Amino acid sequence: NAGVTQTPKFQVLKTGQSMTLQCAQDMNHNSMYWYRQDPGMGLRLIYYSASEGTTDKGEVPNGYNVSRLNKREFSLRLESAAPSQTSVYFCASSEVTLGEQYFGPGTRLTVT
Amino acid sequence: DQQVKQNSPSLSVQEGRISILNCDYTNSMFDYFLWYKKYPAEGPTFLISISSIKDKNEDGRFTVFLNKSAKHLSLHIVPSQPGDSAVYFCAATQGGSEKLVFGKGTKLTVNP
Numbered sequence: 001n002a003g004v005t006q007t008p009k010f011q012v013l014k015t016g017q018s019m020t021l022q023c024a025q026d027m028n029h030n031s032m033y034w035y036r037q038d039p040g041m042g043l044r045l046i047y048y049s050a051s052e053g054t055t056d057k058g059e060v061p062n063g064y065n066v067s068r069l070n071k072r073e074f075s076l077r078l079e080s081a082a083p084s085q086t087s088v089y090f091c092a093s094s095e096v097t098l099g100e101q102y103f104g105p106g107t108r109l110t111v112t
Numbered sequence: 113d114q115q116v117k118q119n120s121p122s123l124s125v126q127e128g129r130i131s132i133l134n135c136d137y138t139n140s141m142f143d144y145f146l147w148y149k150k151y152p153a154e155g156p157t158f159l160i161s162i163s164s165i166k167d168k169n170e171d172g173r174f175t176v177f178l179n180k181s182a183k184h185l186s187l188h189i190v191p192s193q194p195g196d197s198a199v200y201f202c203a204a205t206q207g208g209s210e211k212l213v214f215g216k217g218t219k220l221t222v223n224p
Contacts, residue, residue, distance in 0.1 A: 042216040050210050090155050103155030
């Protein structure tokens with residue numbers, strides 16, 4: 001089992017460019033999440049998906065869109081990247097609502 | 113408004129001694145708490161959790177204590193080992209919610 005995988009690992013964008021961060025899990029989990037981690041800020045929830053076909057906003061959704069393509073995959077899209085979106089992005093999944101979340105290795109994004 | 117606070121950004125202890133990491137929360141609706149451990153360049157991994165119906169949960173060298181009246185929880189690591197050196201995040205949620213709220217983390221260094 002690979003667990004939660006994320007691509008790419010690193011990305012540099014210019015302001016205004018768009019990109020999609022990919023996430024996939026092979027644990028048959030229902031729920032999936034996108035977080036960002038900034039220095040001194042901990043992890044903040046961007047969007048989550050409680051089940052295939054549903055998505056909801058988290059704490060910091062502005063500037064992002066998500067797609068729950070199927071049960072395995074949950075992508076995060078930046079339509080017009082801004083320097084404020086420079087961060088490390090983590091995808092996670094969980095089986096049940098109060099269950100532990102399993103995290104991917106992260107994508108380090110720099111927007112110049 | 114920070115709902116989960118880890119007021120110590122860093123902690124340094126000697127190998128073999130006890131490490132105590134603290135976490136405070138402000139939202140009285142939180143009823144489930146988790147600790148995650150994060151090594152550099154990796155995603156967080158689940159360590160231990162506690163429900164508000166308990167005041168203690170143990171798993172090997174790791175024990176979490178919950179004081180609901182003080183809205184405070186702590187993670188004890190006994191004995192501490194150099195491999196425990198990592199950033200530890202406290203997280204909280206309320207029943208039925210998909211959303212975890214994370215603290216900013218405490219960097220633990222265990223010196224040989």
